[in-house]
Amino acid sequence: MRDYMPPAHRQLIETLSALPPLRDFIFSCSSSDLCQAYNACVSALVDVRNYHLNIVTKYIIVPGYKAQAMGCPLSGVGTTGLNNAGTGGSSLMVFLKSTRNATQKALILEKSTVSKDTEI
Template identity: 35%
Template sequence: SPWMDIAHELPQLITSHQLRSRVHQMPQLSPQQLRGREELHLAHLVLSFITMGYVWQDGEEGTVQVLPRNLAVPFWEVSQALGLPPILSHADFVLANWRRKDPDGPLEMENLDTIITLPGGDSLRGFILVTVLVEKAAVPGIKAIPRALGATVQGDEESLHRALEELAGAIEAMREALRRMHDYVDPEVFYSVVRIFLSGSYHITIVTKYIAVAASKAKARRAELNGAGPAVGKAPSALEDKGTGGSHIFSFLKSIRDTTREGMIRA
């Protein structure tokens, strides 16, 4: 409960710069009380979001290098139990961070909500949930890959053709899901909140809109405010041309695009 109470107040605690003081008052809890992988994954989700907020509460210039023991120890223990790194990962940010509003309803945008969020409002929520739908669209394609490999080994052209058609359909469904990003996410709001977990051909368009263009606008705002103190909502400069893993955004994405094109089967 102490972890969940803080996690559900994260946007307000971060924007009011009160998160660190709340964390310092948090009891040190033992993850040994957690039951099963579902509760462990929820704990990892919650502790990773609290950790990210704790480190970045005061922006790029006010980051901290050391976590308090009552946060670091349980986060490390939960991570060890799951075999995950003690960081906010895609597994937390997206894969474990959604729920159905109506438990019996469909896995569609209108029936989805996030479990934990950060400052960024509906734009951040939209980014997470659109990414969930991209992951959902990928499932038939992932299932088709081993069938295609098996058909290749067995020389079964009909099964191979069918599996490749399913894979192509999944890729197109992923593209269609990703296009919904334009409907739900404000680039300027999103840019100031979190790095994008993207790669691939159509993703270059998304990255241009949500990173490159937003970065140039942020630079312009900083120039206007130069000498007037720190800009409110200033976007971290490290995000202006870097991807999630520190690689240069467009060099990385174009290399993925080109490698994919080289491997395409021409009809």
């Protein structure tokens, strides 16, 4: 995907990827305001991912099922229900849901019960 990005965007992603995770810094910081701001950003991203799931379901998955039910000769071309291939050939809905779930796991709920080493 980075090959398709403008060079400046690709450089930003590569620079950020080389740095320690922001979540680790937020977790170690004692500022509750900073933690709340971080969680608000992550929650907003979870909302975007949920919205994206709904859009994909409404405009790709459901029409694919309808086309199959009607016996459309092109129903298998590009739309095969929940097994649609997404980016890199992954199962579309499985990929989108796992991405959303991984984003949710990035939330810092309570410092006393969440490990700093939790993978995101």
